[in-house]
Amino acid sequence: MSNPLSALWSARSVAVVGASGRPGAVGRLPIEFLQRYGFAGKVCPVRPDGAPVLGLASYPRVVDCPGPIDLAMILVAADRVAAAVDDCVSAGVPVAIVCSSGFAETGEAGALLQDEIVARARAGGLRLVGPNCIGTVGVAHRQVTSFSPLFAGEHTCLVDGSVGFVSQSGALGYGTVSLAFERGLGLAWVVNTGNEADVSAVEVMVALAAEPGCAGLLGYVEGLGDSTALRALAVSGVPVAVLKAGRSDAGQRAAASHTGALAAGDRVVDAVLRQLGIVRADDVDELLDIGDAFAQPRRPAGPRVAVVTTSGGSGILAADAIAACGLRLAELSPATRSALDDVVPAYGATGNPVDVTATVMSNPGLFDHALDLVVDDDGVDLVVACFCVLTGDDVTSVLDSLARAAERSGKPVLVARTGADHLAPSAAARLRAAGLPAYPTPARAVRAAAALHQVSTRPPFAPASGRPRAVAHRAPDATDEEGLKRLLRAAGLPVPAGRLAQSREDAVAAVREAGGRAALKAVVPGLAHKTEAGGVVLDVGTESAAATYDRLVGLGGGVLVEEMVGGGVEALVGVAASPLGPVLTVGPGGVLTELLDDVALRLLPVDRAQVHEVLDETRLGRLLAGVRGDPGADRQALVETVLAVADLVADWPTGFELDLNPVTVLPAGEGVRILDAAYVAPAHAEWR
């Protein structure tokens, strides 16, 4: 086996450590389930007394089990897990699922115990899933290495499929699995990662992405780890959707800088997932809706959706959802529309949505014809077909038409069926068999279509290696504005001309050097909000330079005299630490930063095209283009500055915040000026 994790769903032999014969015992359930669902591999109960369990011979230790063990489930009390881990190491087991609770989730002592078992596993080459988890399922191998009560359900069946599901949460995870099976969404692989002391959910997803036949992956996660595994997942090209919990929990970072405050918490998660082409679902329903779309075999070539509906109302709801989620209503060709006019009744509609009316449904030939016309239109990438009260007689021919149209055109057809199942009890299974995912409302069908579009049409994520750099820049040792600007200037970044004044007389001289008008700024270590503290005076002439100098010196530091830069569009350009890596942060600057709270984020490194994207994601793009007849600003110079900033910080130790705000963007051809700069060293930039 190339990846030891694959034993989580396709083990040839499983040791169950802590096996028990007592009905309902956690140590009995996986053995019961492996037998009930028909696991064909070897099952070795492990218990000290060696007594048989459910008809199987048991062994005192894992090393006693005959032949190699691919996977061990550890179900003993927390204080006996370390010994079980050692035993697995001795037996050469590649991966163990530690189901036992009593670790980091209970507090300090448990966390130490958890560190201990991970250290032993790592030293012995054993990968460890959990602790505090409910186990895994490989449906094709009928491998239920889990003790979830789901599998004790009288009516529970495993449903074959091509989608994997990985969940940090056990109870919610298996609840979600039960909902997937209930709706007929087959899951080939299920893994619950619990405390993630060693193996993370994202790492499991990377392993699953390499499984033959994997059509897509769904995840419930509470943390994403660093971005390494996440980038590997994106590179795999397998469609992925995650429900990332904790939006509200992410909180705000202590605002050491604007950039730090803006590039925080859930906003980073959103931006990074989008950058990597991973769909973010908002709820369990939506996650499974997307799974249904991944599971059908067709992929849209673009965002143009044709809506075919038997109800005008459903058509409007579909159109609303299309507008809301970034898809487009396809524009049907004149030929298609005119051919539809011959088929669709007068009280229907042949624009898009195409309202064929319920009448057409009872006339299968007409429905078939109308559907063919729509699906064959070159302007259509995907079809959403809406039905309401679908009743027995209508189902067969209509579903056959849909299946044929999808099959023949290769375009995905998603169905919204807004009506009770019992009105056409066979419809759900027929739809699924034909690769026609069905949803209870038009909006849910459209949102699933949007996710399918997002993963189908994005360019494959390629990890940027950054631009070749002549020199590796060192991180600043000074954090005051003057020192920082010297460093920026040395790196070729556009900083206003200026210098520290040595005295009140020198301040006057410096203003004269700057052309007779200058900006004077107090340079006081630790003074974060200079403007509010009265530490910035603009447009100072020679006549008032001395008095201004005196006042600013009174704030307790030096005084920087700089050329005046007037007008222009103010931008914020920053880089902040995040658990996922350093994040480029760009948006409107100056007073607009707080007022608009509008930034675009990207994991570094970035390339020129990405910087252009970033500018257009916020209102900065419109400001640069010019509002109400203003002339446009020097966008090109800003792009080069952002790239230069990204280069500058590429070799800095992680954890810092760099905040350039405002970066004034002058009219086209006149460049940009970094008017203010702040740096927070790694130890002081705090991520919550």
Next chain:
Amino acid sequence: MSNPLSALWSARSVAVVGASGRPGAVGRLPIEFLQRYGFAGKVCPVRPDGAPVLGLASYPRVVDCPGPIDLAMILVAADRVAAAVDDCVSAGVPVAIVCSSGFAETGEAGALLQDEIVARARAGGLRLVGPNCIGTVGVAHRQVTSFSPLFAGEHTCLVDGSVGFVSQSGALGYGTVSLAFERGLGLAWVVNTGNEADVSAVEVMVALAAEPGCAGLLGYVEGLGDSTALRALAVSGVPVAVLKAGRSDAGQRAAASHTGALAAGDRVVDAVLRQLGIVRADDVDELLDIGDAFAQPRRPAGPRVAVVTTSGGSGILAADAIAACGLRLAELSPATRSALDDVVPAYGATGNPVDVTATVMSNPGLFDHALDLVVDDDGVDLVVACFCVLTGDDVTSVLDSLARAAERSGKPVLVARTGADHLAPSAAARLRAAGLPAYPTPARAVRAAAALHQVSTRPPFAPASGRPRAVAHRAPDATDEEGLKRLLRAAGLPVPAGRLAQSREDAVAAVREAGGRAALKAVVPGLAHKTEAGGVVLDVGTESAAATYDRLVGLGGGVLVEEMVGGGVEALVGVAASPLGPVLTVGPGGVLTELLDDVALRLLPVDRAQVHEVLDETRLGRLLAGVRGDPGADRQALVETVLAVADLVADWPTGFELDLNPVTVLPAGEGVRILDAAYVAPAHAEWR
């Protein structure tokens, strides 16, 4: 019967015009359904040949039917509807449902026919539902005056309830009804209004709100009519949620003014529904989720939600949803938390969400105890209880605990049950019987709770009559800035001092009168974008006044010389026409208007408290309070100005747009100045 519309759900006698004995015929289905579901009233089939239908004697005309007819269903072809309507009028029928198609939905000729039948009905005192609709249901009376195929379903049952549902769309409407019945949500009243030639969905809802025992109303609507019926609905105090389709369709109004562009389309619908205390649902699922919350008997006193969960993951998802939809996580008292510490296992959590862990579920005494502690906390208004894989053994005692806690405390308890039904098949019915609405995910439970909170805690909508006004103001006849400002000044509104200059010399004099610095503005009829056209010059001194005057006169009109008003916060204050009535529009002004696209809207009239609310709904509130250490602006003066504007326009003929932008708000105590004003007369303000 006080309201003729009540025959739509509680008729004592129904005439079915166009009755047929042919199986499957539209003229047979309602008679079949009235018999199948046990309608106890009189059913009179009407058909020219008087042949019996399904064992019932029939009559050639409605006037031939014995005794009074409360309700007629008209199911004949479009060209025979007018005669049927006349017949109903002659028979003194108070209300008819015209199911027939072939009217406005088919085009021009059909629209004329529709106008014709409405005219005949109105002249004869007959209310008319439809045409092009599928009928109505009164569940308590087993009255299925509908031909929806839903009622032919082998397994279809009517489910008693206390919620009404009104839908413009027939197919989508009855699809939704089937989903409601399938989930066990009883609907007492169902009405499909179709083309709404006479009776609108909102009018039906007003009638339903007066029905004894009406716990709430749900609606699917594509239009809202004017706001008269909607205001009456709000005044009724009955909880209402509507799915208003056509968000994307609403389009943008031709931008005759900023106010007109901003107060357009779906944004007005959102604002008005919020103002009236009507919940807006985004999808069919959500509409029914809210219906389930309305149907349970308890109402929250506030927004503080306690989450009790057996799964950490569900708790996080619930907390995320609470933050997203404007509810609050309740802060449990120290006493509650400390008592919970004694009950909840170490790996659970006693903050909120309270994670009692799955272990507590298998120990009913502990679950009961923990739940009691939470529900009795005075800081808790509502409980969301989350379960995942709920299996047979756990259900009885846990649901009993929930039911007891809800009953005893009077606080609503909503349940998120994220797991397959078949794992505890009796749970759904038990939950419903106990008044514990259940949802498949925590987020859906929380969103339903938010809707329940919205309708339970709002102050009852009272139609403001506006303030007593000494004079009725006439609408402007001039639309140029100078004339408009004279009108504003005469109404006591704060317009900068200024006058038209009669000549270049007079311009210099006027600048001198204004204190030596003035703003000069071209007054050119039809020039909408003065600033862009170079028609505004600020801070003009006496030395440059003549030259500036010459240039502005060159634009083809007069020149207004005004006092210079510097600094301050710029606001937009406007009033725009909408199908729902004139809408007050307030937000950040000046260049920020376009940049932020951030306005708050209210139907007029408004009172002082509402104006304060309006200011705080947009970033204008923060701007007025002062950004980055700026001193605050004269908010009080702005409030008075907005009220005066509302008074000013109260008697203007509807359809105009008034756009005051910028209204400069000076520092506290210094008042406001309306720097620019535009007026678009009714004929020119276009609503799309």
